[in-house]
Amino acid sequence: MMIEIDDVWRSYDEGRIEVLKGVTLTVEKGSTVALVGSSGCGKSTLLNVIAGLEFPQKGKVSVAGRGVEDEVSRRELLRHTVGFVFQLHHLMTGLTLEENLLVPAVAVGMSKKDARGRVLELAAETGLSERLDRRVRELSGGERQRGALCRALMNRPQVLLADEPTGALDERNREAVFDLLMRLVAEHGLTLVMATHDIELARRCGRVVRMRDGRVEE
Numbered sequence: 001m002m003i004e005i006d007d008v009w010r011s012y013d014e015g016r017i018e019v020l021k022g023v024t025l026t027v028e029k030g031s032t033v034a035l036v037g038s039s040g041c042g043k044s045t046l047l048n049v050i051a052g053l054e055f056p057q058k059g060k061v062s063v064a065g066r067g068v069e070d071e072v073s074r075r076e077l078l079r080h081t082v083g084f085v086f087q088l089h090h091l092m093t094g095l096t097l098e099e100n101l102l103v104p105a106v107a108v109g110m111s112k113k114d115a116r117g118r119v120l121e122l123a124a125e126t127g128l129s130e131r132l133d134r135r136v137r138e139l140s141g142g143e144r145q146r147g148a149l150c151r152a153l154m155n156r157p158q159v160l161l162a163d164e165p166t167g168a169l170d171e172r173n174r175e176a177v178f179d180l181l182m183r184l185v186a187e188h189g190l191t192l193v194m195a196t197h198d199i200e201l202a203r204r205c206g207r208v209v210r211m212r213d214g215r216v217e218e
């Protein structure tokens with residue numbers, strides 16, 4: 001199993017807002033999972049827990065065979081094992097696309113040479129080779145989201161976590177970015193967990209998991 005979540009609980013506001021109430025879920029290596037459910041049901045929270053961006057108050061999470069229980073394992077996870085794509089690209093608009101890809105990769109220890117090579121490779125795969133020198137604020141919405149995909153893959157992750165990755169795009173770009181995402185997942189042999197409101201896109205994943213009342217059901 002690539003991801004194992006066992007009876008995970010997470011609340012906010014000193015327990016007044018209970019979001020995850022005993023989530024148990026396993027995700028096989030190489031599978032693609034859509035996470036659906038009404039707004040506020042906890043999809044983002046669950047993705048954040050898997051990524052090590054949030055910690056559960058109770059329960060166990062393991063990714064790629066390693067438990068995610070302390071600061072060190074969470075940091076390792078983010079550096080080496082998972083990539084994250086958000087609804088809004090989260091790129092720095094004043095920097096060039098290339099800088100957006102290089103800076104975080106080098107900051108977590110990738111050599112400049114390796115990072116440059118990776119940037120060129122990913123830009124070619126996503127049709128952004130001619131855009132690397134542009135400031136992100138000059139890029140279109142679809143280009144920014146493709147850039148966000150590149151950034152998520154810089155560290156050669158095994159798991160891609162995507163939170164409404166096409167939610168901010170118009171229909172035409174939504175299709176194109178989703179197709180690209182699925183192609184990258186297949187080509188790089190990634191395991192995907194994607195939160196989405198779009199049932200059409202969800203159906204194109206191998207498995208659809210619904211969140212309700214703080215738990216998941218198939």
Ligand SMILES: Nc1ncnc2c1ncn2[C@@H]1O[C@H](COP(=O)(O)OP(=O)(O)OP(=O)(O)O)[C@@H](O)[C@H]1O
Binds near residue numbers: 040046
């Ligand atoms: N840091 C926080 N502090 C307090 N409440 C929070 C926090 N993060 C999330 N919540 C609450 O937890 C609940 C679940 O939020 P979450 O973002 O996980 O839902 P979601 O299913 O991803 O929603 P959407 O589909 O609208 O993006 C919401 O009621 C939200 O307001």
